[in-house]
Amino acid sequence: xxxxxxxxxxxxxxxxxxxxxxxxxxxxxxxxxxxxxxxxxxxxxxxxxxxxxxxxxxxxxxxxxxxxxxxxxxxxxxxxxxxxxxxxxxxxxxxxxxxxxxxxxxxxxxxxxxxxxxxxxxxxxxxxxxxxxxxxxxxxxxxxxxxxxxxxxxxxxxxxxxxxxxxxxxxxxxxxxxxxxxxxxxxxxxxxxxxxxxxxxxxxxxxxxxxxxxxxxxxxxxxxxxxxxxxxxxxxxxxxxx
Amino acid sequence: xxxxxxxxxxxxxxxxxxxxxxxxxxxxxxxxxxxxxxxxxxxxxxxxxxxxxxxxxxxxxxxxxxxxxxxxxxxxxxxxxxxxxxxxxxxxxxxxxxxxxxxxxxxxxxxxxxxxxxxxxxxxxxxxxxxxxxxxxxxxxxxxxxxxxxxxxxxxxxxxxxxxxxxxxxxxxxxxxxxxxxxxxxxxxxxxxxxxxxxxxxxxxxxxxxxxxxxxxxxxxxxxxxxxxxxxxxxxxxxxxxxxxxxxxxxxxxxxxxxxxxxxxxxxxxxxxxxxxxxxxxxxxxxxxxxxxxxxxxxxxxxxxxxxxxxxxxxxxxxxxxxxxxxxxxxxxxxxxxxxxxxxxxxxxxxxxxxxxxxxxxxxxxxxxxxxxxxxxxxxxxxxxxxxxxxxxxxxxxxxxxxxxxxxxxxxxxxxxxxxxxxxxxxxxxxxxxxxxxxxxxxxxxxxxxxxxxxxxxxxxxxxxxxxxxxxxxxxxxxxxxxxxxxxxxxxxxxxxxxxxxxxxxxxxxxxxxxxxxxxxxxxxxxxxxxxxxxxxxxxxxxxxxxxxxxxxxxxxxxxxxxxxxxxxxxxxxxxxxxxxxxxxxxxxxxxxxxxxxxxxxxxxxxxxxxxxxxxxxxxxxxxxxxxxxxxxxxxxxxxxxxxxxxxxxxxxxxxxxxxxxxxxxxxxxxxxxxxxxxxxxxxxxxxxxxxxxxxxxxxxxxxxxxxxxxxxxxxxxxxxxxxxxxxxxxxxxxxxxxxxxx
Numbered sequence: 001x002x003x004x005x006x007x008x009x010x011x012x013x014x015x016x017x018x019x020x021x022x023x024x025x026x027x028x029x030x031x032x033x034x035x036x037x038x039x040x041x042x043x044x045x046x047x048x049x050x051x052x053x054x055x056x057x058x059x060x061x062x063x064x065x066x067x068x069x070x071x072x073x074x075x076x077x078x079x080x081x082x083x084x085x086x087x088x089x090x091x092x093x094x095x096x097x098x099x100x101x102x103x104x105x106x107x108x109x110x111x112x113x114x115x116x117x118x119x120x121x122x123x124x125x126x127x128x129x130x131x132x133x134x135x136x137x138x139x140x141x142x143x144x145x146x147x148x149x150x151x152x153x154x155x156x157x158x159x160x161x162x163x164x165x166x167x168x169x170x171x172x173x174x175x176x177x178x179x180x181x182x183x184x185x186x187x188x189x190x191x192x193x194x195x196x197x198x199x200x201x202x203x204x205x206x207x208x209x210x211x212x213x214x215x216x217x218x219x220x221x222x223x224x225x226x227x228x229x230x231x232x233x234x235x236x237x238x239x240x241x242x
Numbered sequence: 243x244x245x246x247x248x249x250x251x252x253x254x255x256x257x258x259x260x261x262x263x264x265x266x267x268x269x270x271x272x273x274x275x276x277x278x279x280x281x282x283x284x285x286x287x288x289x290x291x292x293x294x295x296x297x298x299x300x301x302x303x304x305x306x307x308x309x310x311x312x313x314x315x316x317x318x319x320x321x322x323x324x325x326x327x328x329x330x331x332x333x334x335x336x337x338x339x340x341x342x343x344x345x346x347x348x349x350x351x352x353x354x355x356x357x358x359x360x361x362x363x364x365x366x367x368x369x370x371x372x373x374x375x376x377x378x379x380x381x382x383x384x385x386x387x388x389x390x391x392x393x394x395x396x397x398x399x400x401x402x403x404x405x406x407x408x409x410x411x412x413x414x415x416x417x418x419x420x421x422x423x424x425x426x427x428x429x430x431x432x433x434x435x436x437x438x439x440x441x442x443x444x445x446x447x448x449x450x451x452x453x454x455x456x457x458x459x460x461x462x463x464x465x466x467x468x469x470x471x472x473x474x475x476x477x478x479x480x481x482x483x484x485x486x487x488x489x490x491x492x493x494x495x496x497x498x499x500x501x502x503x504x505x506x507x508x509x510x511x512x513x514x515x516x517x518x519x520x521x522x523x524x525x526x527x528x529x530x531x532x533x534x535x536x537x538x539x540x541x542x543x544x545x546x547x548x549x550x551x552x553x554x555x556x557x558x559x560x561x562x563x564x565x566x567x568x569x570x571x572x573x574x575x576x577x578x579x580x581x582x583x584x585x586x587x588x589x590x591x592x593x594x595x596x597x598x599x600x601x602x603x604x605x606x607x608x609x610x611x612x613x614x615x616x617x618x619x620x621x622x623x624x625x626x627x628x629x630x631x632x633x634x635x636x637x638x639x640x641x642x643x644x645x646x647x648x649x650x651x652x653x654x655x656x657x658x659x660x661x662x663x664x665x666x667x668x669x670x671x672x673x674x675x676x677x678x679x680x681x682x683x684x685x686x687x688x689x690x691x692x693x694x695x696x697x698x699x700x701x702x703x704x705x706x707x708x709x710x711x712x713x714x715x716x717x718x719x720x721x722x723x724x725x726x727x728x729x730x731x732x733x734x735x736x737x738x739x740x741x742x743x744x745x746x747x748x749x750x751x752x753x754x755x756x757x758x759x760x761x762x763x764x765x766x767x768x769x770x771x772x773x774x775x776x777x778x779x780x781x782x783x784x785x786x787x788x789x790x791x792x793x794x795x796x797x798x799x800x801x802x803x804x805x806x807x808x809x810x811x812x813x814x815x816x817x818x819x820x821x822x823x824x825x826x827x828x829x830x831x832x833x834x835x836x837x838x839x840x841x842x843x844x845x846x847x848x849x850x851x852x853x854x855x856x857x858x859x860x861x862x863x864x865x866x867x868x869x870x871x872x873x874x875x876x877x878x879x880x881x882x883x884x885x886x887x888x889x890x891x892x893x894x895x896x897x898x899x900x901x902x903x904x905x906x907x908x909x910x911x912x913x914x915x916x917x918x919x920x921x922x923x924x925x926x927x928x929x930x931x932x933x934x935x936x937x938x939x940x941x942x943x944x945x946x947x948x949x950x951x952x953x954x955x956x957x958x959x960x961x962x963x964x965x966x967x968x969x970x971x972x973x974x975x976x977x978x979x980x981x982x983x984x985x
Binding site for chain 1: 800874875878879880906907911915921922
């Protein structure tokens with residue numbers, strides 16, 4: 001693939017939950033993690049899937065939409081794992097910031113730590129970090145990933161002084177106890193640059209995609225997290241944040 | 243200076259009619275937030291409770307509470323009526339009791355009889371006999387229609403024409419009554435009559451003089467009506483209550499006289515604010531009282547009703563009357579016209595509960611104060627009752643003091659009028675072009691005979707476009723000629739004597755054409771161009787289906803390959819319309835607006851090359867087809883924004899539905915995102931947006947359990963309706979629309 005091409009799963013031109021204001025969310029193809037609750041399994045695989053979009057094309061579209069994003073909005077790269085495409089994102093972020101005057105957000109699981117991370121973060125206004133589990137064992141069991149990678153990214157963003165939001169998906173019977181919450185908070189409280197910690201309730205709305213892809217859905221039969229329980233847990237962690 | 247004008251800055255307006263200048267010299271711009279507003283008074287709550295009881299009864303009674311079958315509606319046909327006399331501040335009802343409908347046979351006696359029968363009632367013999375020896379508008383039109391016009395109407399290629407109901411879409415400048423009093427207005431019209439009476443008596447001049455004579459007679463009648471309610475409107479209004487009341491009498495007289503679709507009330511809030519401010523400054527009124535007067539006035543506007551036929555209700559579902567109120571906007575110099583009263587109008591949706599009428603239309607400008615933009619967004623999120631139109635593109639084209647009639651039709655207030663013209667089914671034009679002028683449903687030869695396309699291979703884009711060019715040229719001319727007949731006869735047999743009295747003499751005239759099925763046609767042409775579309779013929783030898791192989795770009799994804807086709811369709815059709823002159827030298831305009839006729843048109847149209855199945859509804863107005871805009875709302879809005887307003891000066895309607903969650907994580911974020919979105923959309927020179935913020939599940943539940951949602955309001959296509967008043971097929975169409983949502 002040429003240096004200007006991105007492997008794009010989809011575009012959401014009106015994203016409001018992926019950072020500040022209205023955002024252009026670019027869902028990039030490919031992810032090394034295999035989270036059991038993932039609602040976008042169709043973004044897992046790289047080459048051959050998704051469509052090829054050049055950086056110029058993304059930039060041109062965003063210039064056209066600039067008027068919508070002026071209220072703190074801008075570009076969010078997500079996926080998939082956007083950091084797999086870090087070197088290409090740098091160029092896009094640079095142009096979005098310098099030529100359009102809009103903000104840049106990375107929504108990541110921290111599955112990889114790219115070599116060019118310092119340069120990328122220099123053009124980044126906000127990193128949304130998905131803190132999945134509070135220990136390496138669960139990370140491996142439920143996501144084929146590791147907590148260490150996430151900690152490394154928290155350290156890196158702290159070092160570079162980039163604003164960070166952290167999110168955790170709460171799944172019934174996996175990480176939904178107050179004991180779990182205490183452990184998450186222990187991690188969060190070590191990082192003063194985290195401006196928001198938000199819990200998201202597990203839902204099964206992505207389940208149909210597994211059937212389409214012929215992949216077995218590990219959480220079959222697990223109910224969505226009750227909104228009342230989510231609210232209580234969010235309040236619990238809010239009270240314990242420093 | 244008249245004594246009633248005490249405290250007002252003088253100008254040209256003091257000597258001749260110029261409401262816009264009066265406003266400019268006297269209004270107080272407000273750039274704060276909504277915190278000053280007052281809730282409902284006890285009186286308002288009690289009166290509204292009585293009204294809600296009546297509305298519920300109306301709904302239980304098949305949508306019509308009662309019909310006065312003994313009289314013909316006119317200004318003085320009914321004795322004064324009240325909801326609850328002691329509790330009312332602003333008075334006047336269309337008939338003698340609230341929600342009881344009058345009968346208006348001027349448009350056509352058959353329709354009046356059918357309307358009554360539709361609700362199990364019979365029109366009195368006296369009324370029928372009164373009209374035995376007079377020609378109605380409907381009869382006049384059908385005397386002049388030729389065979390092709392009748393066939394085109396039957397095939398549903400041009401339908402919904404105002405040949406069996408009042409044309410409406412007129413806005414009297416009712417503010418003039420409050421500012422000048424009726425005597426001055428009558429004096430001006432009499433002077434005009436003398437002046438036109440001295441000119442060469444051409445047919446047009448004679449018509450104008452006759453019309454002035456009719457106007458003056460009805461202006462006198464309006465004074466009498468007001469006197470029955472104890473008001474002397476011969477003089478100007480002396481305070482805020484009188485200003486509202488005088489203005490309302492003008493509107494009331496208009497809707498008593500005629501039942502035209504969408505007679506709107508104009509741009510009145512900022513005008514009225516001048517009177518409220520004067521009274522508040524003088525210490526004779528506080529905010530609570532000012533709000534109470536507006537609340538009472540809006541209650542009256544919510545009670546306006548017309549008696550309609552079943553066919554009419556099918557096209558314009560939910561019993562709308564389009565008491566469209568135009569709010570905010572800017573002066574010609576670009577200064578905000580937002581006043582405290584612009585907020586009070588919106589506040590009625592909280593004080594009285596959400597409602598589809600009046601049809602509150604925000605004239606959005608990038609430069610409106612943020613406090614007002616935020617309040618509008620909040621009201622949209624809470625009530626789904628308001629719509630937005632781009633003041634920054636309209637005020638230079640219609641003079642700054644314009645108003646919206648119906649949904650999206652702009653016209654200079656009191657300076658211009660419109661000849662409403664329903665719409666042409668563009669998807670059917672394409673199918674007719676493929677079938678050599680035959681209608682694909684009935685098989686009838688409607689358009690001139692041409693070749694039917696071969697079914698032994700894929701359609702060739704250039705050949706299809708050549709045929710489309712021929713047939714769209716044909717329908718454009720037929721359409722203009724048909725409307726010319728309709729409006730000639732409407733002026734002749736059902737002239738709006740009172741409404742036109744509140745227009746300048748010999749106003750500017752616009753003839754408003756319309757198209758439906760824009761996104762179906764654009765996607766169909768895109769499919770023919772970018773995919774492989776092979777026709778399938780039926781046993782009659784007509785093309786009635788298609789196989790589609792391969793991908794093609796769809797309107798609503800900000801993809802120029804198809805968006806430019808959509809733009810071409812509108813620009814091209816407008817150019818073709820202009821080739822045939824309009825009655826009374828009216829200026830051609832075009833709208834992309836369907837009301838709910840997108841369902842009816844879809845029902846009358848066969849399979850289309852974009853994959854839409856026969857009978858399936860079209861998307862409303864300028865909307866992309868349901869579910870085909872897959873790159874998010876900004877991309878979808880950006881596609882629609884490419885349609886050129888200069889080809890579509892009667893408006894480009896777009897209806898946007900978003901779930902609360904997708905709009906933002908909390909109310910503050912939702913308000914900020916909605917105002918950003920409106921700024922972004924209108925900065926692209928887009929024209930109109932309906933905003934709905936709710937979950938699809940809510941609508942599904944409301945469809946099954948209407949009793950749970952008595953006041954659920956949804957914006958459909960340029961107007962709002964009570965969801966319960968839609969028929970099942972229209973409810974399903976609303977639910978099937980693209981909802982911008984997020985997982």
